[in-house]
Amino acid sequence: xxxxxxxxGVAIVGAGMSKFGAFPxxxxxxxxxEAFKEMRASIDKGFDPEIIETLYLGNYSSDLFEKQGHxxxxxxxxxxxxxxxxxxxxxxxxxxxxxxxxxxLAVASGMYDVVLVGGVERMTKLPTAExxxxxxxxGDTLYETPAGFTFPGFYxxxxxxxxHRYGMTPEHLMSxxxxxxxxxxxNPKAQFGVSIPDWMEQRVQAALKKGKPxxxxxxxxxxxxxxxxxxMIAYPLRLFDCSPITxxxxxxxxxxxxxxxxxxxxxxxxxxxxxxSDAALHYRADLTTLRAARVAVQDAYAMAGVTARDIRIxxxxxxxxxxxxIATEDMEFFAPGTGFKMAQEGVTARDGAKPINTSGGLKxxxxxxxxxxxxxxxxxxxxxxxEAGARQVKGDIPLALTHNVxxxxxxxxxxxxxxxx
Amino acid sequence: MTEIAFTTAAFNQFxxxxxxxxxxxxxxxxxxxxxxxxxxxxxxxxxxxxEMVGKGKLxxxxxxxxxxxxxxxxxxxxxxPYCTGIVELDEGVKISARLLGVDPKNPGAIKIGTPMTVEFxxxxxxxxxxxxxxxxxx
Ligand SMILES: [Zn+2]
Numbered sequence: 001x002x003x004x005x006x007x008x009g010v011a012i013v014g015a016g017m018s019k020f021g022a023f024p025x026x027x028x029x030x031x032x033x034e035a036f037k038e039m040r041a042s043i044d045k046g047f048d049p050e051i052i053e054t055l056y057l058g059n060y061s062s063d064l065f066e067k068q069g070h071x072x073x074x075x076x077x078x079x080x081x082x083x084x085x086x087x088x089x090x091x092x093x094x095x096x097x098x099x100x101x102x103x104x105l106a107v108a109s110g111m112y113d114v115v116l117v118g119g120v121e122r123m124t125k126l127p128t129a130e131x132x133x134x135x136x137x138x139g140d141t142l143y144e145t146p147a148g149f150t151f152p153g154f155y156x157x158x159x160x161x162x163x164h165r166y167g168m169t170p171e172h173l174m175s176x177x178x179x180x181x182x183x184x185x186x187n188p189k190a191q192f193g194v195s196i197p198d199w200m201e202q203r204v205q206a207a208l209k210k211g212k213p214x215x216x217x218x219x220x221x222x223x224x225x226x227x228x229x230x231x232m233i234a235y236p237l238r239l240f241d242c243s244p245i246t247x248x249x250x251x252x253x254x255x256x257x258x259x260x261x262x263x264x265x266x267x268x269x270x271x272x273x274x275x276x277s278d279a280a281l282h283y284r285a286d287l288t289t290l291r292a293a294r295v296a297v298q299d300a301y302a303m304a305g306v307t308a309r310d311i312r313i314x315x316x317x318x319x320x321x322x323x324x325x326i327a328t329e330d331m332e333f334f335a336p337g338t339g340f341k342m343a344q345e346g347v348t349a350r351d352g353a354k355p356i357n358t359s360g361g362l363k364x365x366x367x368x369x370x371x372x373x374x375x376x377x378x379x380x381x382x383x384x385x386x387e388a389g390a391r392q393v394k395g396d397i398p399l400a401l402t403h404n405v406x407x408x409x410x411x412x413x414x415x416x417x418x419x420x421x
Numbered sequence: 422m423t424e425i426a427f428t429t430a431a432f433n434q435f436x437x438x439x440x441x442x443x444x445x446x447x448x449x450x451x452x453x454x455x456x457x458x459x460x461x462x463x464x465x466x467x468x469x470x471x472e473m474v475g476k477g478k479l480x481x482x483x484x485x486x487x488x489x490x491x492x493x494x495x496x497x498x499x500x501x502p503y504c505t506g507i508v509e510l511d512e513g514v515k516i517s518a519r520l521l522g523v524d525p526k527n528p529g530a531i532k533i534g535t536p537m538t539v540e541f542x543x544x545x546x547x548x549x550x551x552x553x554x555x556x557x558x559x
Contacts (some may be wrong), residue, residue: 028505030434061435114496117557128487129489129490129493130490132487132488132489132490133489133490136489142430143455143516144517145515146488146553146554147505147506147517147518147519147553147554148485148488148492148497148503148519149483149485149505149517150485150487150488150489150490152483152485152487153483153485156483156484157481157482157483157484157505157506157507158481160481160482160483160506160533161480161481161533164532164533164534231486231499232484232485232502232528234483234484234485234486234487234531235502235528236482236528236529237483252486268467273480279461280517281507282454282455282515282516282517283509283515284515287480287481287507308488341446373525394529395539
């Protein structure tokens with residue numbers, strides 16, 4: 001493996017995101033402006049947007065979701081950045097993470113000192129069947145789509161292979177959803193910022209209010225096995241195993257590390273980056289791991305000079321509950337075939353030894369695909385600076401990681417963050 | 422048969438003739454299914470078509486309850502799900518395909534490793550006619 005290094009240090013000095021959710025009256029532009037304004041307000045020592053030199057924007061499919069192509073210059077113009085270069089990045093659900101990587105490379109190359117990285121997706125305007133088609137097109141439309149595969153279907157198939165090999169059950173997956181909703185309940189930006197017990201209580205109250213018979217679930221497990229409340233989407237994955245369809249945007253300001261103190265006394269440094277690609281699912285030797293994620297993280301660890309043990313918290317790409325289980329193994333936090341036990345035993349909970357997805361993850365926070373990779377970094381930024389409020393992890397967080405995946409793992413991108421001093 | 426280009430159109434034409442065809446690298450012998458025009462094992466571009474016997478084992482599966490528009494048009498729905506998955510052929514390569522001979526009332530009953538045999542599904546008529554790859558559980 002080639003040991004790669006950045007040409008110079010890169011730091012994050014500002015971060016902001018829109019509320020995630022379903023907003024019939026907000027276009028991508030509105031969401032991006034909302035994220036940009038929060039990013040601008042987050043810069044401790046203030047800054048003049050005039051010094052931004054270029055934009056990298058993660059966006060999967062504004063073309064199909066809202067019939068608007070050529071999204072990067074539109075977003076750049078909306079926040080007053082033209083005539084600066086504006087580049088859209090499309091790597092499916094990893095678009096945001098790859099936009100961040102390109103921003104890091106642009107600063108590390110010495111070409112730019114100040115780079116805006118963004119991500120945006122407006123998904124809820126399209127009917128669900130067409131959203132299913134659009135997300136499915138991140139797979140191989142020539143050889144996978146004709147078999148009837150959907151996006152949840154790909155991960156469901158990985159889940160059946162994993163269950164067979166390691167003895168996991170659908171109930172183990174439910175523990176991931178329960179944890180991420182508990183975290184998301186403490187995140188004011190989350191789309192479904194409510195714990196599953198509170199969700200159940202809301203359903204009971206709603207039924208009573210309408211004068212209908214109230215559901216009689218005896219436990220969370222009872223609720224999660226209810227075909228009406230938690231319908232099957234792609235066996236063995238039910239609704240609560242799947243991230244939602246979301247509108248949202250996120251922004252980061254990257255600067256050359258040597259200039260970081262002009263903006264804040266608490267910059268977050270990016271010390272490791274890794275990205276990899278892979279073929280369609282049926283070409284892969286092992287269906288229970290994402291090779292691209294393993295290659296990406298090995299590159300990132302090597303560049304940063306750290307190991308999985310050193311990472312205090314991580315935001316991983318939980319588009320589906322099974323994806324979080326596999327991610328925690330691919331990032332080398334846990335041995336292959338043990339990730340689901342760690343989730344069930346609370347190791348990945350906010351107060352566990354390896355907190356995963358303290359933001360609520362894509363599952364509860366929402367998954368506006370092109371923005372998700374950028375929004376993961378915002379959670380890391382907040383946690384490392386001690387600004388995560390009610391969901392703040394206890395103790396020092398010197399090192400953290402984000403893992404963002406496109407499609408079924410045809411793209412994976414990993415970043416490692418350090419809080420210096 | 423080496424004169425037929427290694428394209429999706431050729432693969433689909435073979436399906437219409439009820440043949441499941443892979444590509445094999447003349448340089449290193451690596452087999453590829455779906456077929457490839459360039460060998461990813463050695464980067465060679467001298468390939469040949471080889472027909473698969475059509476027997477294999479189930480490697481992964483799912484039942485789709487919320488399908489894409491073209492499957493919904495075939496009559497599948499939340500109350501009429503379909504099964505799809507990945508089959509590993511005896512020749513050692515894998516392919517995505519629709520799965521038949523499985524019970525929608527008991528979605529967890531089918532087991533990874535179940536022996537599977539190829540079938541060719543004809544859908545549509547006239548210009549719209551198309552052959553889809555499927556495997557039936559034995
Ligand atoms: Zn070869």
